[in-house]
Amino acid sequence: MKTRKLGQNGPTISAIGLGAMSFGGIFGDTNEAESLHCLDAMLDQGIDFIDTANIYGMGISETIIGKWLTTRRPNVTIATKASFVSGPPRRIDNSERHLRAELEASLKRLNRDHVELFYIHRREHARPLAEVVGTLSRLIEEGKIGGYGMSEIAPDTLRAAHKIHPCRAVQNEYSLWSRQPELGMIQACKALGVAFIPFSPLARGMLGDIPLAKPTDGFRSQNPRFIEPNFSENTKTINAFRSFCAARGWTTAAAALAWILAKGEHLIPIPGTRKAENLGQWAQATEITFTPEDHAEIDRLLPPGFAAGDRYGDHQLLAIERYC
Numbered sequence: 001m002k003t004r005k006l007g008q009n010g011p012t013i014s015a016i017g018l019g020a021m022s023f024g025g026i027f028g029d030t031n032e033a034e035s036l037h038c039l040d041a042m043l044d045q046g047i048d049f050i051d052t053a054n055i056y057g058m059g060i061s062e063t064i065i066g067k068w069l070t071t072r073r074p075n076v077t078i079a080t081k082a083s084f085v086s087g088p089p090r091r092i093d094n095s096e097r098h099l100r101a102e103l104e105a106s107l108k109r110l111n112r113d114h115v116e117l118f119y120i121h122r123r124e125h126a127r128p129l130a131e132v133v134g135t136l137s138r139l140i141e142e143g144k145i146g147g148y149g150m151s152e153i154a155p156d157t158l159r160a161a162h163k164i165h166p167c168r169a170v171q172n173e174y175s176l177w178s179r180q181p182e183l184g185m186i187q188a189c190k191a192l193g194v195a196f197i198p199f200s201p202l203a204r205g206m207l208g209d210i211p212l213a214k215p216t217d218g219f220r221s222q223n224p225r226f227i228e229p230n231f232s233e234n235t236k237t238i239n240a241f242r243s244f245c246a247a248r249g250w251t252t253a254a255a256a257l258a259w260i261l262a263k264g265e266h267l268i269p270i271p272g273t274r275k276a277e278n279l280g281q282w283a284q285a286t287e288i289t290f291t292p293e294d295h296a297e298i299d300r301l302l303p304p305g306f307a308a309g310d311r312y313g314d315h316q317l318l319a320i321e322r323y324c
Helices: 032-044 060-072 096-110 129-141 155-164 185-192 230-247 252-261 276-282 292-301
Strands: 003-005 012-014 049-051 077-082 117-120 148-151 169-173 195-199
Touching: 032 060, 032 276, 060 096, 077 096, 077 148, 096 129, 117 129, 117 169, 129 148, 129 155, 148 155, 155 185, 169 185, 185 195, 230 252, 230 292, 252 276
Parallel strands: 049 077, 077 117, 117 148, 148 169, 169 195
Antiparallel strands: 003 012
């Protein structure tokens, strides 16, 4: 496993991280033993960066990671997030009181006295950005967090926040079927020395060797790209990419991750899984080198904007910044 820097002044970590959202059961039933086994397999693959959040299973993901950290005591880098208030109604809270309380609760579940990276999960637009970044900078000064990040933001928000206090990372969705960050965010992060952390880099399970069965979990079953006729159309398009990868001896997942890694040294994708066997499909990613002909063929098979359906339904758009 090759390594990359988590922001200009951040730690050196594996070039690929592990997204732990599914530990909380968001994408189907899970259990603690399965997740612990996945974390062990993660280390075997040389991955030492774990991304979680307080709302993943309402603390379940962090609790499992905390148990694993206590029993294994590995040298890993942890990122977590806060901002959501479950409600009803569901809302965003970037107040100092809320962020501090949620961070303390996360640290307790993780059995840590600090995390290397702490994100605001979404921006609360009614609250001045200077106030929010001020809170995050104080948490850095106090040693509670190594650096701060922001999720689902636009480039202008990053630039404004970075002027107040340097940002360590931005986490937005990016993959072969979600290309919006190419229209400014990847470039802004590079210019500022900020890590760009693509979440869902494997298209929420679509970019695997085996075509995904139509999901029934609460998240994807209500997502436009997984609703017919979009789901069948997307599966058909991605099948051609699967054949392309197989002909070259690559797993589909490894090729999809390698495509992201090739976009810049500051990109660190965080594919998610709760199953140890899936980690093996990622192993080739940092070793794949595409030729110009490979890039041209990928663009032909999966051109920008190929996906049928939006990446989120209207009910999933709370506080997400759109900039194009």
